[in-house]
Protein backbone atom coordinates (compact mmCIF):
# COMPACT_ATOMS: atom_id res chain seq x y z
CA UNK A 223 0.00 0.00 0.00
CA UNK A 224 1.17 3.49 -0.80
CA UNK A 225 0.97 6.58 1.36
CA UNK A 226 -1.23 9.26 -0.19
CA UNK A 227 -1.86 12.97 0.15
CA UNK A 228 -5.27 14.28 -0.94
CA UNK A 229 -5.90 17.98 -1.45
CA UNK A 230 -9.58 18.91 -1.48
CA UNK A 231 -11.01 21.61 -3.78
CA UNK A 232 -12.09 24.36 -1.36
CA UNK A 233 -11.39 27.47 -3.47
CA UNK A 234 -8.90 29.71 -1.62
CA UNK A 235 -8.32 27.68 1.55
CA UNK A 236 -6.64 24.48 2.69
CA UNK A 237 -7.90 21.01 3.51
CA UNK A 238 -5.35 18.24 3.08
CA UNK A 239 -5.49 14.59 4.17
CA UNK A 240 -2.34 12.53 4.57
CA UNK A 241 -2.80 8.75 4.79
CA UNK A 242 0.23 6.74 5.79
CA UNK A 243 1.22 3.35 4.37
CA UNK A 244 1.16 1.61 7.77
CA UNK A 245 -1.26 -1.20 8.64
CA UNK A 246 -3.51 1.22 10.53
CA UNK A 247 -3.72 3.59 7.54
CA UNK A 248 -2.97 6.43 9.93
CA UNK A 249 -4.77 9.64 8.89
CA UNK A 250 -3.51 13.18 9.43
CA UNK A 251 -5.70 16.12 8.48
CA UNK A 252 -4.18 19.54 7.88
CA UNK A 253 -6.80 22.30 8.19
CA UNK A 254 -10.41 22.13 7.02
CA UNK A 255 -12.67 24.36 5.01
CA UNK A 256 -16.18 23.03 4.73
CA UNK A 257 -18.53 25.75 3.58
CA UNK A 258 -22.25 25.53 4.26
CA UNK A 259 -22.71 25.56 0.46
CA UNK A 260 -20.57 22.39 0.31
CA UNK A 261 -23.05 20.80 2.74
CA UNK A 262 -26.01 21.85 0.63
CA UNK A 263 -27.19 19.05 -1.68
CA UNK A 264 -28.79 21.61 -4.00
CA UNK A 265 -25.57 23.62 -4.44
CA UNK A 266 -22.81 22.48 -6.81
CA UNK A 267 -19.94 23.49 -4.48
CA UNK A 268 -17.85 20.29 -4.08
CA UNK A 269 -19.07 18.23 -1.12
CA UNK A 270 -15.67 17.96 0.54
CA UNK A 271 -17.09 16.67 3.84
CA UNK A 272 -18.49 13.64 2.01
CA UNK A 273 -15.17 13.17 0.20
CA UNK A 274 -13.28 13.36 3.51
CA UNK A 275 -15.62 10.93 5.26
CA UNK A 276 -15.20 8.40 2.42
CA UNK A 277 -11.47 8.31 3.10
CA UNK A 278 -11.17 8.24 6.89
CA UNK A 279 -11.71 5.33 9.28
CA UNK A 280 -14.31 4.43 11.91
CA UNK A 281 -13.54 3.08 15.37
CA UNK A 282 -15.06 0.11 17.23
CA UNK A 283 -18.10 2.23 18.03
CA UNK A 284 -18.56 3.09 14.35
CA UNK A 285 -17.51 6.67 14.99
CA UNK A 286 -15.50 8.41 12.24
CA UNK A 287 -12.07 9.64 13.32
CA UNK A 288 -8.75 11.05 12.22
CA UNK A 289 -5.56 10.25 14.13
CA UNK A 290 -4.40 13.87 14.16
CA UNK A 291 -5.57 17.24 12.96
CA UNK A 292 -3.29 20.25 12.59
CA UNK A 293 -4.55 23.81 12.33
CA UNK A 294 -1.83 25.71 10.45
CA UNK A 295 -3.25 29.04 11.65
CA UNK A 296 -6.66 30.23 12.79
CA UNK A 297 -7.99 31.97 9.67
CA UNK A 298 -11.48 31.02 8.57
CA UNK A 299 -10.36 29.48 5.27
CA UNK A 300 -8.38 26.92 7.31
CA UNK A 301 -10.93 25.91 9.96
CA UNK A 302 -14.41 26.59 8.56
CA UNK A 303 -16.89 23.82 9.36
CA UNK A 304 -14.93 22.58 12.39
CA UNK A 305 -17.87 22.78 14.82
CA UNK A 306 -20.33 21.20 12.38
CA UNK A 307 -18.18 18.26 11.37
CA UNK A 308 -15.77 17.52 14.24
CA UNK A 309 -16.46 16.39 17.79
CA UNK A 310 -15.11 18.92 20.28
CA UNK A 311 -15.13 17.94 23.95
CA UNK A 312 -14.41 14.71 25.85
CA UNK A 313 -15.06 11.56 23.80
CA UNK A 314 -16.89 10.15 26.86
CA UNK A 315 -19.63 12.70 26.06
CA UNK A 316 -19.88 11.84 22.33
CA UNK A 317 -23.47 12.57 21.36
CA UNK A 318 -23.80 11.38 17.75
CA UNK A 319 -24.08 7.58 18.01
CA UNK A 320 -27.77 7.63 17.01
CA UNK A 321 -27.24 9.90 14.01
CA UNK A 322 -26.87 8.70 10.42
CA UNK A 323 -23.21 7.86 9.69
CA UNK A 324 -22.86 10.87 7.37
CA UNK A 325 -23.82 13.22 10.19
CA UNK A 326 -21.68 11.83 12.99
CA UNK A 327 -19.05 14.34 13.98
CA UNK A 328 -15.48 13.22 13.40
CA UNK A 329 -13.31 12.48 16.44
CA UNK A 330 -9.82 14.02 16.45
CA UNK A 331 -7.66 11.64 18.47
CA UNK A 332 -4.73 14.05 18.75
CA UNK A 333 -4.79 17.79 18.08
CA UNK A 334 -1.72 19.63 16.76
CA UNK A 335 -1.91 23.26 17.78
CA UNK A 336 0.39 26.25 18.00
CA UNK A 337 -0.30 28.89 20.68
CA UNK A 338 1.92 31.45 19.00
CA UNK A 339 -0.06 31.57 15.74
CA UNK A 340 -3.19 32.20 17.79
CA UNK A 341 -1.42 34.98 19.68
CA UNK A 342 -0.25 36.67 16.47
CA UNK A 343 -3.62 36.29 14.79
CA UNK A 344 -5.62 37.74 17.66
CA UNK A 345 -3.45 40.84 17.66
CA UNK A 346 -4.53 41.41 14.09
CA UNK A 347 -8.21 40.62 14.11
CA UNK A 348 -10.81 38.72 16.13
CA UNK A 349 -11.03 34.95 15.62
CA UNK A 350 -13.96 33.43 13.74
CA UNK A 351 -16.26 31.09 15.69
CA UNK A 352 -14.59 27.89 14.40
CA UNK A 353 -11.14 29.22 15.37
CA UNK A 354 -12.44 30.13 18.83
CA UNK A 355 -13.81 26.58 19.11
CA UNK A 356 -10.44 25.08 18.11
CA UNK A 357 -8.68 27.28 20.65
CA UNK A 358 -11.10 26.26 23.42
CA UNK A 359 -10.64 22.58 22.52
CA UNK A 360 -6.84 22.95 22.61
CA UNK A 361 -7.12 24.61 26.01
CA UNK A 362 -9.38 21.84 27.31
CA UNK A 363 -6.89 19.20 26.19
CA UNK A 364 -3.91 20.99 27.75
CA UNK A 365 -5.82 21.20 31.06
CA UNK A 366 -6.69 17.47 30.83
CA UNK A 367 -3.00 16.69 30.21
CA UNK A 368 -1.80 18.76 33.15
CA UNK A 369 -4.43 17.22 35.42
CA UNK A 370 -3.45 13.64 34.58
CA UNK A 371 0.30 14.23 34.32
CA UNK A 372 0.13 13.78 30.52
CA UNK A 373 -1.50 10.36 30.67
CA UNK A 374 -4.63 10.87 28.58
CA UNK A 375 -6.75 8.88 26.12
CA UNK A 376 -7.52 9.40 22.45
CA UNK A 377 -9.57 12.53 22.06
CA UNK A 378 -7.72 14.33 24.84
CA UNK A 379 -4.27 14.12 23.26
CA UNK A 380 -2.55 17.25 21.99
CA UNK A 381 0.85 18.31 20.67
CA UNK A 382 1.88 21.91 21.16
CA UNK A 383 3.92 23.10 18.18
CA UNK A 384 6.41 25.83 19.07
CA UNK A 385 7.07 27.52 22.38
CA UNK A 386 4.73 30.27 23.51
CA UNK A 387 5.89 33.67 24.73
CA UNK A 388 7.04 34.42 28.28
CA UNK A 389 7.58 30.79 29.30
CA UNK A 390 3.88 29.94 29.03
CA UNK A 391 4.67 26.48 27.61
CA UNK A 392 7.51 25.66 30.02
CA UNK A 393 5.39 23.20 32.02
CA UNK A 394 4.23 21.35 28.89
CA UNK A 395 7.53 19.65 27.99
CA UNK A 396 6.05 16.14 27.37
CA UNK A 397 3.65 17.50 24.74
CA UNK A 398 5.78 20.35 23.39
CA UNK A 399 7.64 20.22 20.06
CA UNK A 400 10.09 23.10 19.77
CA UNK A 401 10.77 24.80 16.50
CA UNK A 402 13.49 22.90 14.63
CA UNK A 403 12.59 19.58 16.31
CA UNK A 404 11.07 16.53 14.63
CA UNK A 405 7.73 14.96 15.46
CA UNK A 406 8.47 11.23 15.31
CA UNK A 407 5.14 9.68 16.17
CA UNK A 408 1.46 10.11 15.46
CA UNK A 409 -1.08 10.19 18.26
CA UNK A 410 1.56 9.02 20.73
CA UNK A 411 2.50 5.98 18.62
CA UNK A 412 6.00 5.74 17.20
CA UNK A 413 6.01 5.25 13.44
CA UNK A 414 8.65 4.53 10.82
CA UNK A 415 6.38 5.89 8.12
CA UNK A 416 6.45 9.58 8.99
CA UNK A 417 8.85 12.12 10.39
CA UNK A 418 7.71 15.74 10.56
CA UNK A 419 10.27 18.54 10.85
CA UNK A 420 8.74 21.59 12.54
CA UNK A 421 10.23 24.69 10.89
CA UNK A 422 7.88 27.44 12.15
CA UNK A 423 6.36 29.38 13.90
CA UNK A 424 9.76 30.79 14.72
CA UNK A 425 10.03 32.67 18.02
CA UNK A 426 10.71 36.37 18.23
CA UNK A 427 14.26 37.66 18.14
CA UNK A 428 15.40 40.81 19.89
CA UNK A 429 15.69 42.78 16.69
CA UNK A 430 12.33 41.59 15.31
CA UNK A 431 9.66 44.16 14.98
CA UNK A 432 6.68 42.50 16.53
CA UNK A 433 4.54 44.20 13.94
CA UNK A 434 6.33 42.36 11.14
CA UNK A 435 5.46 38.94 12.52
CA UNK A 436 1.99 39.80 13.74
CA UNK A 437 0.62 41.63 10.76
CA UNK A 438 1.67 38.92 8.34
CA UNK A 439 0.10 35.54 8.36
CA UNK A 440 2.18 33.45 10.68
CA UNK A 441 1.60 29.74 10.19
CA UNK A 442 2.87 26.36 11.30
CA UNK A 443 5.38 25.21 8.67
CA UNK A 444 6.27 21.52 8.57
CA UNK A 445 8.42 19.53 6.19
CA UNK A 446 6.89 16.02 6.36
CA UNK A 447 8.94 13.01 5.31
CA UNK A 448 6.67 10.15 4.28
CA UNK A 449 7.70 6.55 3.47
CA UNK A 450 5.89 3.67 1.81
CA UNK A 451 7.83 1.10 3.82
CA UNK A 452 9.33 1.01 7.29
CA UNK A 453 12.47 -0.42 5.68
CA UNK A 454 12.82 2.24 3.02
CA UNK A 455 15.87 4.51 3.26
CA UNK A 456 14.18 7.12 1.15
CA UNK A 457 11.47 9.47 2.33
CA UNK A 458 9.36 11.74 0.12
CA UNK A 459 9.18 15.30 1.41
CA UNK A 460 5.99 17.38 1.62
CA UNK A 461 6.53 21.03 2.60
CA UNK A 462 3.37 22.68 3.88
CA UNK A 463 3.30 26.20 5.30
CA UNK A 464 -0.27 27.47 5.50
CA UNK A 465 -0.44 31.16 4.65
CA UNK A 466 3.11 32.12 5.69
CA UNK A 467 4.18 35.26 3.87
CA UNK A 468 7.45 36.65 2.54
CA UNK A 469 8.94 37.82 5.88
CA UNK A 470 8.46 34.36 7.35
CA UNK A 471 10.05 32.58 4.36
CA UNK A 472 13.01 34.99 4.54
CA UNK A 473 13.45 34.04 8.20
CA UNK A 474 13.16 30.36 7.29
CA UNK A 475 15.90 30.85 4.70
CA UNK A 476 18.16 32.36 7.38
CA UNK A 477 17.40 29.77 10.05
CA UNK A 478 17.65 26.50 8.11
CA UNK A 479 19.98 24.70 5.73
CA UNK A 480 18.83 24.28 2.14
CA UNK A 481 18.66 20.50 2.71
CA UNK A 482 16.08 21.05 5.49
CA UNK A 483 13.88 22.83 2.97
CA UNK A 484 14.10 20.33 0.11
CA UNK A 485 10.75 18.99 -1.01
CA UNK A 486 9.12 16.65 -3.51
CA UNK A 487 5.70 18.24 -2.95
CA UNK A 488 5.03 21.85 -1.99
CA UNK A 489 1.69 23.40 -1.16
CA UNK A 490 2.20 26.87 -2.67
CA UNK A 491 1.85 29.11 0.42
CA UNK A 492 -1.22 31.29 0.94
CA UNK A 493 -3.07 29.84 -2.06
CA UNK A 494 -0.33 30.80 -4.50
CA UNK A 495 -0.12 34.36 -3.20
CA UNK A 496 2.44 36.79 -4.57
CA UNK A 497 2.87 38.02 -0.97
CA UNK A 498 4.75 34.83 -0.07
CA UNK A 499 7.42 35.64 -2.65
CA UNK A 500 7.64 39.44 -2.66
CA UNK A 501 7.30 42.59 -0.57
CA UNK A 502 5.77 44.39 -3.55
CA UNK A 503 2.10 44.49 -4.43
CA UNK A 504 1.19 42.53 -7.56
CA UNK A 505 -1.89 44.63 -8.31
CA UNK A 506 0.06 47.90 -8.02
CA UNK A 507 3.45 46.99 -9.50
CA UNK A 508 2.61 44.13 -11.82
CA UNK A 509 5.65 42.86 -13.72
CA UNK A 510 7.84 45.49 -11.96
CA UNK A 511 7.25 43.79 -8.59
CA UNK A 512 10.48 42.21 -7.33
CA UNK A 513 10.87 38.68 -6.02
CA UNK A 514 12.63 38.29 -2.65
CA UNK A 515 15.71 36.20 -3.38
CA UNK A 516 15.71 34.92 0.19
CA UNK A 517 12.06 33.81 0.11
CA UNK A 518 12.70 32.24 -3.28
CA UNK A 519 15.65 30.39 -1.82
CA UNK A 520 13.44 28.99 1.00
CA UNK A 521 10.71 27.93 -1.42
CA UNK A 522 12.99 26.96 -4.28
CA UNK A 523 14.51 23.72 -2.96
CA UNK A 524 12.46 21.48 -5.24
CA UNK A 525 13.89 18.04 -5.88
CA UNK A 526 13.86 16.64 -9.41
CA UNK A 527 10.35 15.80 -10.56
CA UNK A 528 8.69 17.73 -7.72
CA UNK A 529 5.01 18.71 -7.66
CA UNK A 530 3.73 22.11 -6.52
CA UNK A 531 0.02 22.48 -5.77
CA UNK A 532 -1.93 25.71 -5.36
CA UNK A 533 -4.91 25.14 -3.08
CA UNK A 534 -7.03 27.85 -4.62
CA UNK A 535 -9.57 28.93 -7.17
CA UNK A 536 -8.45 28.58 -10.79
CA UNK A 537 -5.46 30.84 -11.48
CA UNK A 538 -6.17 33.37 -14.22
CA UNK A 539 -4.08 36.10 -15.79
CA UNK A 540 -5.37 39.16 -13.94
CA UNK A 541 -4.44 41.43 -11.01
CA UNK A 542 -5.97 39.08 -8.47
CA UNK A 543 -3.85 37.87 -5.54
CA UNK A 544 -4.24 35.18 -4.28
CA UNK A 545 -4.06 33.18 -6.41
CA UNK A 546 -1.56 35.09 -8.52
CA UNK A 547 -0.55 34.23 -12.07
CA UNK A 548 2.97 35.53 -11.59
CA UNK A 549 3.47 33.46 -8.43
CA UNK A 550 2.42 30.45 -10.53
CA UNK A 551 5.05 31.41 -13.12
CA UNK A 552 7.73 31.63 -10.41
CA UNK A 553 6.78 28.18 -9.09
CA UNK A 554 6.84 26.77 -12.61
CA UNK A 555 10.34 28.10 -13.13
CA UNK A 556 11.43 26.57 -9.80
CA UNK A 557 10.15 23.22 -11.06
CA UNK A 558 11.89 23.39 -14.42
CA UNK A 559 10.93 20.93 -17.10
CA UNK A 560 10.77 17.87 -14.81
CA UNK A 561 8.21 19.16 -12.31
CA UNK A 562 4.42 19.50 -12.30
CA UNK A 563 2.26 22.44 -11.18
CA UNK A 564 -1.38 21.81 -10.26
CA UNK A 565 -4.25 23.88 -8.89
CA UNK A 566 -7.01 22.24 -6.82
CA UNK A 567 -9.63 24.48 -8.45
CA UNK A 568 -8.70 23.26 -11.92
CA UNK A 569 -8.53 19.48 -11.45
CA UNK A 570 -9.74 17.74 -13.50
CA UNK A 571 -11.81 20.68 -14.78
CA UNK A 572 -12.53 24.16 -13.45
CA UNK A 573 -16.27 23.53 -13.68
CA UNK A 574 -16.19 20.29 -11.70
CA UNK A 575 -13.10 20.09 -9.46
CA UNK A 576 -12.52 16.92 -7.44
CA UNK A 577 -10.03 15.92 -4.73
CA UNK A 578 -6.46 15.77 -6.07
CA UNK A 579 -4.74 12.55 -5.00
CA UNK A 580 -0.95 12.30 -4.89
CA UNK A 581 0.93 9.10 -4.05
CA UNK A 582 4.29 8.52 -2.46
CA UNK A 583 6.57 6.87 -5.03
CA UNK A 584 9.95 5.17 -4.69
CA UNK A 585 11.36 8.61 -5.45
CA UNK A 586 9.23 11.64 -4.63
CA UNK A 587 5.52 11.85 -5.37
CA UNK A 588 3.38 11.04 -8.39
CA UNK A 589 -0.14 12.03 -9.32
CA UNK A 590 -2.36 9.03 -8.64
CA UNK A 591 -3.70 7.40 -11.80
CA UNK A 592 -6.73 9.43 -12.79
CA UNK A 593 -5.82 11.61 -9.78
CA UNK A 594 -9.03 13.53 -9.80
CA UNK A 595 -10.65 12.60 -13.11
CA UNK A 596 -12.06 9.32 -11.81
CA UNK A 597 -13.41 11.00 -8.72
CA UNK A 598 -15.06 13.71 -10.78
CA UNK A 599 -17.38 11.20 -12.42
CA UNK A 600 -18.83 10.31 -9.03
CA UNK A 601 -18.57 13.71 -7.41
CA UNK A 602 -22.25 14.52 -7.66
CA UNK A 603 -23.61 14.85 -4.17
CA UNK A 604 -25.20 11.89 -2.43
CA UNK A 605 -28.68 12.22 -0.98
CA UNK A 606 -28.51 13.12 2.68
CA UNK A 607 -30.76 12.98 5.67
CA UNK A 608 -30.41 16.60 6.60
CA UNK A 609 -28.34 19.66 5.96
CA UNK A 610 -25.56 20.94 8.12
CA UNK A 611 -26.05 24.44 9.29
Ligand SMILES: [Zn+2]
Pocket residue numbers: 234235236297299300464465492493
Ligand atom coordinates in the same frame (compact mmCIF):
# COMPACT_ATOMS: atom_id res chain seq x y z
ZN1 LIG B 1 -5.59 30.82 3.73
